Amino acid sequence: MKAVQVKAFGGPEVLTVVDLPAPRPAAGQVLIETEAAGVGGVDTLLRSGALADFGYEPGRVLGNEVAGVVSAVGDGVDASWVGRRVWAFTGMDGGYAEQVVASAETLVPLPAGVSAVDAVTLGTSGTVAHFALRHVHFARGERVLVRGAAGGIGVLTVQLAARGGAAAVAVTTSSAERGERLRELGATHVLDRAGGGAADAPASYDVIVDIVAGADLPSFFARLAPKGRMVVVGAMGGWPPADFGKEMIASFQKSMTFATFSADTVSAPDQRAALADLFAAADRGEVKAVVHEVLPLAQAAEAHQKMEAGEVFGRIALTHD
Numbered sequence: 470m471k472a473v474q475v476k477a478f479g480g481p482e483v484l485t486v487v488d489l490p491a492p493r494p495a496a497g498q499v500l501i502e503t504e505a506a507g508v509g510g511v512d513t514l515l516r517s518g519a520l521a522d523f524g525y526e527p528g529r530v531l532g533n534e535v536a537g538v539v540s541a542v543g544d545g546v547d548a549s550w551v552g553r554r555v556w557a558f559t560g561m562d563g564g565y566a567e568q569v570v571a572s573a574e575t576l577v578p579l580p581a582g583v584s585a586v587d588a589v590t591l592g593t594s595g596t597v598a599h600f601a602l603r604h605v606h607f608a609r610g611e612r613v614l615v616r617g618a619a620g621g622i623g624v625l626t627v628q629l630a631a632r633g634g635a636a637a638v639a640v641t642t643s644s645a646e647r648g649e650r651l652r653e654l655g656a657t658h659v660l661d662r663a664g665g666g667a668a669d670a671p672a673s674y675d676v677i678v679d680i681v682a683g684a685d686l687p688s689f690f691a692r693l694a695p696k697g698r699m700v701v702v703g704a705m706g707g708w709p710p711a712d713f714g715k716e717m718i719a720s721f722q723k724s725m726t727f728a729t730f731s732a733d734t735v736s737a738p739d740q741r742a743a744l745a746d747l748f749a750a751a752d753r754g755e756v757k758a759v760v761h762e763v764l765p766l767a768q769a770a771e772a773h774q775k776m777e778a779g780e781v782f783g784r785i786a787l788t789h790d
């Protein structure tokens with residue numbers, strides 16, 4: 470079966486299509502004939518070697534989420550999964566392949582109206598968006614700001630906040646055209662990356678979901694209203710300044726919360742339940758999978774180039790020729 474391997478750390482060109490033996494499901498796992506694989510920002514970091522310190526080595530197959538049909542089960546897994554259309558999380562790697570094994574614990578059945586491409590566009594990103602908002606106790610009537618809203622996680626955070634009854638959903642993005650597309654998803658105010666460009670935007674926010682971090686993080690933290698909560702889920706803009714901690718402590722009179730969030734800290738049953746709800750909402754047309762482009766598996770390098778050039782609005786999915 471065909472798969473895309475990271476031959477060595479480097480640019481998108483190191484992604485190589487190889488023929489590998491079909492994987493076999495171990496106890497607790499299923500084998501999936503994939504129809505689509507998601508392409509996430511973390512894949513580009515794994516490919517470049519930026520996460521080598523976390524034990525990631527070249528020679529592995531990229532991709533952490535797939536959708537397809539279960540074709541076999543390992544010991545201890547209910548055989549009725551065979552033949553079902555599912556979304557699955559494959560862990561750090563394995564997804565850019567015609568066949569993958571995944572833990573049966575991660576499987577979420579797909580409603581008839583949710584395609585495999587939609588599923589890998591909604592899956593990991595939607596899980597992060599949903600639980601990040603919960604992590605900071607987002608409630609109806611609150612003012613929300615989403616930083617880095619045009620990416621995979623952002624487009625879903627905007628939709629979930631709007632659907633959850635936010636009083637305002639402000640977004641940061643790099644172009645007016647992206648801003649218009651974000652308004653179609655529920656954004657009410659469009660800011661530039663530095664947080665300017667919208668005179669009528671709220672002066673402060675109850676909740677900030679931040680996918681960017683970086684040098685501007687303190688200036689956004691300062692926009693929290695009293696009792697406001699900021700959650701950082703990504704660092705597309707790099708690390709904050711070293712003295713950020715001082716600014717946080719100095720603003721203690723506003724009783725603000727600074728949080729980080731990783732989907733790794735959510736239990737498998739909770740993730741499955743949230744994703745099943747999200748797929749059902751997509752099936753009813755209440756949430757939109759924002760698919761930037763669908764490319765064949767063999768063009769995974771092109772997908773990475775586009776991601777790194779900042780061209781992607783929403784997510785790219787890989788399918789088979």
Ligand SMILES: NC(=O)c1ccc[n+]([C@@H]2O[C@H](COP(=O)([O-])OP(=O)(O)OC[C@H]3O[C@@H](n4cnc5c(N)ncnc54)[C@H](OP(=O)(O)O)[C@@H]3O)[C@@H](O)[C@H]2O)c1
Nearest residue numbers: 510617619620621622642643702703704705706730731732
């Ligand atoms: N917490 C978790 O459980 C979890 C799970 C998966 C991934 N992640 C993390 O989430 C991040 C990827 O999120 P994603 O898939 O949504 O990313 P993405 O699709 O690449 O989008 C991020 C958006 O941020 C904006 N951006 C990029 N660089 C920026 C910069 N230097 N300054 C300001 N804005 C910038 C871009 O929009 P504009 O050009 O429109 O500004 C881009 O569309 C990674 O850091 C990854 O490690 C976290």
